[in-house]
Amino acid sequence: MIFERYEIATSRIREIINEDTVSEPFKSFFCKASEFICKIDDLNSIIKSGEINDFSLDRLKELNKSLFEEIYSENYEESFANPEYAVKTLGEEYGKILCYIYTKNRGMIRNVYMGRLEEVVLQMELFTQIYNYFEDVEQLEYDNVYETVYSYEKDNTEIFTDLMIEDRINPDNKFAVDIVMNSDLNDLRYLYKYGEHVGFNELKMAEFLNSLSQEEIDRLAKVYTEGYRIGFINTGKDISKKGTVDIRYSLGFERIIRSAIFNFKKMGLEPVIYQVGYTTTSPNRQYAYDHRYDDALYLDKAYIKRKLEVSRHAYESRKQLAGKMAGPAVIEIFGETPFEPENKKQAYALSEEQQKLKSEYITEYQTMVQEYIKGDERSFTIIAFPIPEFGDDFEQMFKETVKINTLDSEIYGKVQQNIIDALDQAEYVKVLGKGDNKTNMKVQMHDLKNPLKETNFENCLADVNIPLGEVFTSPKLKGTEGILHVSQVYLNDLKYNDLQITFEDGKIKDYTCKNFDTEEENKKFIKQNVMFNHETLPIGEFAIGTNTTAYMVAKKYHVVYKLPILIVEKMGPHFAVGDTCYSFEEDIKTYNPDGKEIVARENEVSALRKTDIKKAYFGCHTDITMPYDELGEITAVRKDGSEITIIKDGRFVLEGTELLNEPLEEI
Known part of the structure; x- marks a missing residue:
């Protein structure tokens, strides 16, 4: 049945290229889209016959290029996959939705290689149905086009979702x-x-x-x-x-x-x-x-x-x-x-x-x-490596990354335990920037009922989160406040200039950056890509990164901006907004190598899971790291007001952490 529908759909689409039943500018759109689908049909034929297995490397490169070159940067400005060009060419009313159709068609590439013709056929049938509306301009109505697309997405959700979960x-x-x-x-x-x-x-x-x-x-x-x-x-x-x-x-x-x-x-x-x-x-x-x-x-x-x-x-x-x-x-x-x-x-x-x-x-x-897939039964691991686009130093950087990923957990575990022992005495921790960095944060700690057996911080070594090099906690929200500022930071592959977030009782109160000319654009950029469209987010994590070897390498090769958050978060203190590191696993008892139970596994927001789980989680966790050279001070403040300084002017000053300064002296 699918094969019959496929043949009917492709035959009809091949006819569209030579028809004059649709007027410009829409004719150009449907011809271009039909040509792409015909290319998909040709691709299906050479895959199905096995002919593609005999292609040379150069021929495969050319085939791959022909499938993707339209969205290359040099061609994208005049592609119907570009919403700006589509609206400019096809008009405000239909440009966006036809751009959507055009982009959906590109998903056929992967499905043909995987042999999933049902999804290909559904997309082809949607395309021809939309084309039919445009053949009669006098009867053409946007609502009909929209309803067809909406029905396609909703009615086929079962097919798409079932396949996704099966996979x-x-x-x-x-x-x-x-x-x-x-x-x-x-x-x-x-x-x-x-x-x-x-x-x-x-x-x-x-x-x-x-x-x-x-x-x-x-x-x-x-x-x-x-x-x-x-x-x-x-x-x-x-x-x-x-x-x-x-x-x-x-x-x-x-x-x-x-x-x-x-x-x-x-x-x-x-x-x-x-x-x-x-x-x-x-x-x-x-x-x-x-x-x-x-x-x-x-x-x-x-x-x-x-x-x-x-x-x-x-x-x-x-x-x-x-x-x-x-x-x-x-x-x-x-x-x-x-x-x-x-x-x-x-x-x-x-x-x-x-x-x-x-x-x-x-x-x-x-x-x-x-x-x-129960959280209390599963685990994970993440590790990162550079790719050739890194530049001329790629192979050397790969070797340096292997070194960073294989640092001695036993040595670092002892050093980090010294930091934890100091932090566990704190009522709150203050974090200050230096120079032009405006950071001034007060981070409230949870009370430890039995300090001999309990701790607020996890001693993070090289297991699930590679490389090693941080101690982290889920801070108490009430009383956590201040300004977090970073001159430049990359979050989820996007660059932020002068990112500044203000917190009150552990939640985002205000935010801005200097990426765009207007405050409205800057706030929108942060809300979409850091806050994932939530009105506010809590601080889910406060951590001190200890992997100064990674920091030294980043400075040596001038590539801090190219490193992933997986490594960058180990290169200085960081705050994560969103869920805690223990989301959905707060009730699982977790212990450090010294045997102490990590009790700071939740905050006032994640605790809501017991009454209204919809209010407890946000589905995001974004680490924002301050580099050592913008860091003035991290100090643990006891209830009596006395202080233990961990870091001062970008250097570790706590007794037992001298080892961490050695890589910094090489910069």
């Missing part, structure tokens, strides 16, 4: 696993089997890893997988109850992933690699940024209700599979050229009501997932 937890879906385990990884043609954009980073990363010995690859994989295994041990969770691991990585890292899969299998875990699990560096980050809120077109209460219903049904019908999921094992990348986005008024944006709806949906969905 996430079922190890029998081996599309990506087969590529990793059964390809000749020395033959870089394997990269083009995913149906993703393959560029400089992916090719050069694979080439670089192919230059390493198997012993070196296995050593890198072991750091990654041992962190995962130790995470279960340190939190007292039984990994033997689990059967699958959610592996996430970027294309080019397949040699490490293959070795890691062997390690995970020894732990009794089968790999699950789903669509979102493997990524590539974007051919154009502005394109992705322009379409980040496309769901504003159809997001309403009815849609959210339907999506939650089908999600629950999908998980309920796979209850046993979900229960076997041990959690994510993630390899992150860093080194991309910094990106400062352009805010386009033509792009879809969520209304205030939609922002609230989406936030509520995220909370409800995450709560639902916790029922099936």
Whole structure:
């Protein structure tokens, strides 16, 4: 049936190219979109026949380029995938929604490679239905076009959501696993089997890893997988109850992933690699940024209700599979050229009501997932490596990163324990900036009922969160107040200039930055990308980073702005806004290596889970780090007013932390 519908749809779309039933400027749009779909049909033919397996590397590069070149930066200005161009060409009324249709069509690339014709057919049928409206201009009404798109998204939610959840937890879906385990990884043609954009980073990363010995690859994989295994041990969770691991990585890292899969299998875990699990560096980050809120077109209460219903049904019908999921094992990348986005008024944006709806949906969905993939039974690990876009020093930086990722946990554990012992005497901690940095924060600590057996801070070493190098807590919100200021910081790959956030009773009261010309634009930028459209967020974490080796390397190569938050958060004090580090796991007792229970696992907001879980979580956790050279002081203040200074003028001054200053002297 699907094949018949596919043939009917492609035949009809091929006819559109030569028809004159639609007037300009819409004719140009539908012809261009039809040509792309015909290209998808041709792609399906060479994949289905197996012809693509005989393509040379150069021919695969050309094919990949032909599929993605339209959204390359140099071509994007005159692409219907660009909302600015679409509105300019097609008008305000229809430009945005046709841009949405055009962008949705691009999802056919991945689905054809995966052999998922049903999703391709649904998109083709939507396209032809929209085209039919434009054939009769006199009868053309925006409401008809809109209702068709809305019905497509809502009515097919069951199909899309079911596939997404199936991919996430079922190890029998081996599309990506087969590529990793059964390809000749020395033959870089394997990269083009995913149906993703393959560029400089992916090719050069694979080439670089192919230059390493198997012993070196296995050593890198072991750091990654041992962190995962130790995470279960340190939190007292039984990994033997689990059967699958959610592996996430970027294309080019397949040699490490293959070795890691062997390690995970020894732990009794089968790999699950789903669509979102493997990524590539974007051919154009502005394109992705322009379409980040496309769901504003159809997001309403009815849609959210339907999506939650089908999600629950999908998980309920796979209850046993979900229960076997041990959690994510993630390899992150860093080194991309910094990106400062352009805010386009033509792009879809969520209304205030939609922002609230989406936030509520995220909370409800995450709560639902916790029922099936229980937080008190699963763990995770994250590690990061540079990519070739880093620059001429890439290979040296890769070696430095390996060094950072493998620092001695035993040595750092003792040093960090000295910091924790001092902080545990504090009623509150004051954090001050120096020079032009305006930071002046008072961070309220939880009371320790039994200091001999309890602590506020976790001694974070190299397990789930690699590399090692921080002590962190969930501070008490009431009494936590002040200004957090950072001259430059990168959060979720976006740069913020002079980011300043004001807190009152641990919650965001005001915020600004200097990215744009107007205060309105600056506030909107922060609200969308730091606060994820919430009206306010609490401080979920206060931490002191101790990995001065990473800081020294960053300064040496002048690349602080290119490092991921995973490393940057270890390079100075940081505050996270959003959920705590223990979200959904507050009731699990957690202990430091010294045997003390970490009691600061919740705050006044996350405690609301006991009465109204919708008010307890936000579905986000964004770390904002102050570099050592902007740091004037971190001091623990006891109830009697006496003080213990941890850091002064960017240097550790607490007895027992002298080791941490050694890398700083090399700068």
